[in-house]
Amino acid sequence: MELLFLGTGTSTGVPQIGCKCKVCNSSNPKDNRLRASVLISVDDTKILIDCGPDLRQQLLKHNIEELSAILLTHEHYDHVGGLDDVRPLGEAQIYAEKKVLNVIQRNMPYCFGDYKYPGVPLIKLNIIDENEFYIQNTIVQPIRIMHALLPILGFRIGDYAYLTDVKTISNESIEQLQNLDVLVINALRMNSHISHITLDEALEIAKKVGAKKTYFTHISHDLGLHDEIDKLLPENIFMAYDGLKI
Template identity: 50%
Template sequence: MQLTFLGTGTSQGIPTVGCNCTVCLSDNPKDHRLRCSVIITQKETSLLIDTGPDLRQQLLTNSIIDVDAILFTHEHNDHVIGLDDIRPLYFRRKSNIPTYGLERVHNEIKQRFSYMFGNSVYPGVAQIDTHSINENTATFDIDAIQVTPIGVMHGNLPILGYRFGRIAYITDASSISEKQIKKLSNLDIVVINALQRKKHHSHFTLDEAVEFINRIGAKVGYLTHLSHLMGSHDDISLELPKHIHVAYDGLVITH
C-alpha cells in the first residue's frame, strides 16, 4: 500500500496570503503546503481523501489521472470545494465516481454543487454516486482496499477519519472517543493533524498530536494539517521523537 500526501496545510495553506513570517517566506519546498489531501493506492486501486481547493494542482503535480473512489472527512470548504476538478477523471473513466462520507456531508455537497445532481445536471460536469457511511459503518472493501471509518470530533462537529489495514488517516481532530480509539489498535502508521502549538478549539496541537500517537501505540506517526504558526518543517522535526515525522506535500509512504 502507498500513501501520497497531496497537501499538508491548514485551510489557508502555506504561504498564507499577506504574511511575511519566516515560514511563509521560506524557500524550503517542505514549508510550502497546499490544503490537506492524500491518495491511497494498492495494486490497481486508488482512493482519494478529500477534494480541497488545490485539487487541480495536486492532480497535475502528482500525475494522477484516475481514482476509484473519493472519501470525504467532512464538509468544510478546504476539504470539498475542489470537487468540480474531478471532471477530467470522470471523462477518462466514462463512469460515475463513487464517493463515501457522512450523509450530512453529501447533503452539503449537493447544495454547493447542485448543478451536478438531479434534474439540474449541467452538461459536461462530473457525475458521482454518493454512499453514506458513519462511525458505526462496518469495515468494507473498495476493490483491493479495506476501509474502516473512524468517528472523530472536530470541535463540536462529528467527522470521519479512515483506517486502511495497518494505516490510519485522521485530520481536523480535536478529540476521539475511547470507542473509536479501539479501532486504531495495532497500527503501523498513523497520520494525524497538528495545527499549531497553542490550544485550539477544533484541532490537535503539536503536543496533543504527539501524545495521541504515543497513546494508541502506532509504530510511526506523521503530522499533517499544519499552519504557519507551527514553525518551519526543519525546526519542528528537530523537536520530535524518532518515530514521529512532519509530513510534507509530495511525501510518499510505502507500506
C-alpha cells in the same frame, strides 16, 4: 500499499496570503503546504481522502489520472472545495456520511438536477456510517473523531490510518487504531485552538495509538519551520510534507 501526501496545510494553506512570517517566506519546499489530502494506493485501487481547493494542481503535479474512490472526512471547504475539478476523471465515486453528502448536493446543485448541462461533474454519492465498507477489494474502517462539536470521520485502511481535523477522540476510537504501521494525524500549531489539536495534543494521541510511525499534517504556518519542528519530535514521529510518500 502506498500513501502519498498531496497536501499537508491547514485551511489557508502555507504560505498564507499576505503573511511575511519566516515560514511563509521560507525557501524550503517542505514549508509550502497545499490543503490537506492524501492518495492511498493498494494495488490498482486508488483512494483519495479529501478533495480540497488545491486538487487540480495536486492531480496535475502527481500525474493522477484515475481515482477509484473519494472519501470525505467532513464538509469543510478545505476538504471538499476541489470536487468540481474531478470532471476529467469520469464518474467520481464519493463516500461520506449523509450530512456531508447533503452539503455537497446543496453546494453543487448543477450536478444533481434532472436536466444536467453537458460536462458537469458526474458524481455518485455513496452514504457511509461508522461501519466498515469496501472499495473494490480494500476494506475501509471509518473512525469516529470530534472536530470540536462536529462529529467527523477518519479512515483506517489496512495498517494505515488517516485522521485530520481532530479535536478529541474517544477511547473506543483509539482502540480501533491499535497495531498500526502508520498513523497520520493533524497538528495545527503550538497554541490551543477551538477545533484542532496542538502539537502537544497530537503527540499525546500518537503515544496512545502507538503506531510504528506517526506523521503530522494539516499544519499552520504558526507551527514553525518544517526542519526545526521535525528535529524536536520523538523517534518515529515526523512532520509530513507535500509530496512525501510512505
